[in-house]
Amino acid sequence: MCTFFNRIVGKMVRTLNNVSELRQTGFGQPSPRHGLSLLWWFAHDCVKIDSNGRMIAECNPKNGAFGFELFHNRESLLPYTDLLYYEVGNLHKARSLPPYVIEKYTGYSDDSNTDRIIVSFDSRLNKFEKIYVTQHSDQKNFEQNRTYCISTDLLKDIKELSREDFLRGRTNRSEQFSISMPPSVQRRQTNTCLSCKCRCALICCSLLFTAIVGGAIALYLYLKPK
Template sequence: MVRILNNLSELKETRFGQPRPRHGLNLLWWFAHYCVQIDSNGRMTAQCDPENGAFGFHRFYNKERLLPKTTLPYYEVGNLHTPGSLPDYVTRSYTGQSDSSNTDRIIVSFDSRWKRFEKIYVTQHSNLVRFDQNHTYCISTDLLKNIKELSRNDFLREPTNGSERVSIIFICCCLLF
């Protein structure tokens, strides 16, 4: 069972795309702003065509059963080994080394007849070959709408969890005494 993320707090709790040099948060912001349009009924219309390899999309065969079984094909995006396919702000921290800078991916189920994404998932590699089932999440349309409302800087600046606020308050209180 893949957990559904409904808001920014839930996304940040997962630590997806963190810490740097991971690119997942930039990738997700780019996807929300440039690859999907959400109508008033919550249908997610594709603004790019995963079938033709746009932005480095390629078929994901779900051999490891990472995601639920579906009649629709899955496509994956976010592999930084494909030069020039994603914006610079997504690829900027890529080192080309065997580190965490190329860990994160987005996987979509795509209905080519209607040009719609049925489901959108974020995941990360657990090693150089396999994805981590414990760090694979479905992104709700509400979360995508929230991301679309934010500038990239504001999205990246959102606290990862409540601990930053608690630490700042604790430090300030300590300084007063």
């Protein structure tokens, strides 16, 4: 039953939300693998993110440009969809891919041609519904546990980086700030906040106590027999 269900709907695929998560997967690494250069090219030249967060296609997978070809998803590598899947990145069929993508291709059955991008394409709206990266486990099949969905946030991050910075593992400014803060600094900040809260609470309690005592004294003097 589970096997049949997986065959119908496909399997769950992890979504990557920033450059750090992408680097941690090892996708496109090390050289001569071409996956990172392929993904940088795709983010900069093949997709545009509009104001509604839609991934508008700037190249047409249906016409075979850049070596795009149908991906039939026969092994249920990806979730089921009514849209067609297309793959790109096979350097045996590299049509018009930039030289920096194909420069380390050896022509042999090795890691220089193992990486792919797979997209689900809505031709009616000219947009990519989903974008995935994956790698071959052998000459025919892809690795399920090395297949990831690329979020729009990650695409935006890649668009902000030069190719050199992206290949070196640089992140954008906001991500650098969020991931570079040492735990000790975070603990100091937390402790500082707690200390401020404690001081404020003590001051409030002191003022409240003073007000109560002052009120009691005033009431006593008022009611004291003359």
